[in-house]
Amino acid sequence: MSEYQYYEFRAVERPLSRDEMAELRATSSRATISPTGFVNEYHWGDLKGDPQAWMRRYFDAFVYSANWSTCRLVLRLPPGTLGRADVAPFQTPTLLSCEETRSGLVIDWSLEAGGDDERFCMEDGPGWMDRLLPVRDELLRGDLRALYLGWLAGVSMGDVDDDDMEPAVPAGLSRLTAAQQALAAFLEIDPDLLAAAAAGSAGQDAGLDDDSVETWIAGLPKKEMGLVLNMLLHGESQQAERRVKSAFRAWHKESGSSEPGNAGQRSVADLRVLATQAEAVRMKQQADEQLRRDEAARKQREAYLHSLAEKAEQCWSDMEQNALRATASSYDAVKRTMADLADAYALRGNTDHYQRLLRAFVDRHGKRAALMRRLISAGLWREPAG
8 A cells, every 4th residue: 555644724813924935835845835725745754854843833724634543633723712621631651742932832643553444545525624623613613522522432442441430521412513523433433432421411502591691691791792792893703702602601510500411520441331331222223223224125025026916917928029039138137027927916816827837938048048147047947957
């Protein structure tokens, strides 16, 4: 297998300048470089630059994939949004980390040894950036589910000890966004482990469906409301949403209200047990669904065979004409119709009648060797002994 590496960087907060694009061009003559990004694939050699340094200086998002089962997502958030303390509870030894720089917080999800060999045998780098980039906006709005997914990927990959306790479970794990679902797939999170974790997560709108919102709003200082409106008017909707949600959650917690659906903090060992249970439930559901599909297919097949039996005379006539045409396709048509007729006669308990008609058909066309080979190979006719 030849080597394959895919690098894609994306600038979101501001476009690259001409000088910056020239600096990047000096590292690669083949890369696609624009004011909003850098893309290159390598089948030999490597990037002549430090992705971490590029993230600090030029870019807001980075996706990497290599066919030795390694992939990476890195996002930079502007200063004053999330901080290291927000990410720290979710960090793992190798899979999720962060770096606080003057240009913002750089969060790194890294899968070093993925298990989906078929995925990594393909050149699947293109496409991941567009699927994963919305995670950045979600983090800017205060949605921490992507951070929990990073920690959970560490659990899935054995990067976290069984005695460790999970971080606070964000609301809405059972209803991930499209970008979060893509991140779970990108990091190869065990779906049963994700289902187990989601069982301890409140609904995304937990605490918003009662009178608490109105109570909280009524007590907001006029200055705070003015600040939020000012942020909205200046196009800072993400910051405003993050500020409002954070303030409401803090008030909700201080008021003594509990979030529905929160199972409390669990150990990694607890999650693994729950994942085993979730797997059993999933397997049972799949088995039940397969039985349902099989039963539906059986009924559909029986309905078809009954309809075929009603026009059996026409079917024998059509097979006669196809046998006389003496072409490969017409012989194949005879074999298909004969197989269905055999089942139709058997369904109605007329197997003896079918056998008499079949012998008469073979008496007329038994010298057509290609046709007989088809009927014999399909088990529709057996050569007489001797």
